[in-house]
Amino acid sequence: MQSLGNRKRMRDEMQLMKYIKITKNVVYGLLIAALIVIVGGVVLSRFDTPFSYRLFSVESGSMEPDIHVGSVVAVIARSDYTVGDVITFRPSGSKSTVTHRIAEAQTDSNTEQIHYTTKGDANSANDVSTISKSQIIGAVVFSIPLLGYPVMFAQTQMGFVMLIIIPSTIIVYHEVLEIKKEMTKIIKKKVKENEKSKPEEL
Template sequence: MKEQELCQEKNRTNTRKSSKLSGFGRIMGNILFGLMLIVIALLVFSLVSMKMSGGPPKVAGHQMYIVLSGSMNPAFDTGSLVFVKPTSADMIKEGDIITYRGLGDGERLISHRAVAINNTEDGIHITTKGDANDATDPNPVTSDNLVGKVVLAIPYLGYLVNFTQTKQGLITLILIPAAILLIFESINLYNNVKALNKEKAVQKESQSNAQCK
């Protein structure tokens, strides 16, 4: 009788361990899936924002730009997505990474580090330099061509944003979440059925007074 009780307790312990592992896997899967949904939602929001405003996409007042060169490596490299907070020149400090419009080409945006700040009669002049460059930039940045301060850079996300602006990218943006959701739900269903069958087997074994091997 005592041996039978030990067997039943062992089976219950194994079932609880298996249930905990399965539950942990589901939690981690849900977290990863949630993070992916956040990224996708951010991309969709940025695309809609860009189409409506005609300018760069914005999130919580921060403009988003795709890095097109490696001049700021290793701080961030080509293909990164940078978030730029509109900031006045008097709020910029040495060491900040700023985004500004290059002189002579109003459409060309540059993100470099502020290495010196000078107060002149004409206003604040900010000397900039790319971390990967040997020399400082030839022209100082003023309040007229300053866009803002880079507060965040996410590697490679710029490539994804570029891709989602194509027809194939938009289709993929819809299909991938649907496929991932289907996979996760299938895995959860399989685990639930497996756990239920195992629990029934343990109960049946207990009722039939099975002996431990």
């Protein structure tokens, strides 16, 4: 009876260890996935890609309900833009970006340059200043809700440490432990093989 109880306890312990290992692997996988998404979001919001896609975080509700606050918009440059397009642009004299819809497009008869009037869907009036094509970064292709919050936070000093440095350190530490564990197994295996291959002393 005691041996049956011991075997049952061992099975329960093995099952528990299995669940713990699965949970650890799932958490580790989610951590890696989250890190890739956040780092990718930060990189794509700062640099052009080979496919001309850029990501930008939406910090206001001027495009509600189509684009929510805290969303990330994927933007691609086009050769031309028309009324109704949702675009991301830089207002004159500003380093920040705005994502609004083109409400009007007028061509200057003297310069033949197109001037665009923009408007947020949730705003009651058009934007005060018009913009030129050179100020437009691109047209919005799609948006991802909520992703903008971690991407914006990761671009601050505290956010960079909490969302990128610390998770990266955890991942590197975990990989070092796994490599050490595998190396230990290999060394032990070779030691056993060497001991077996030694001739027995008479």
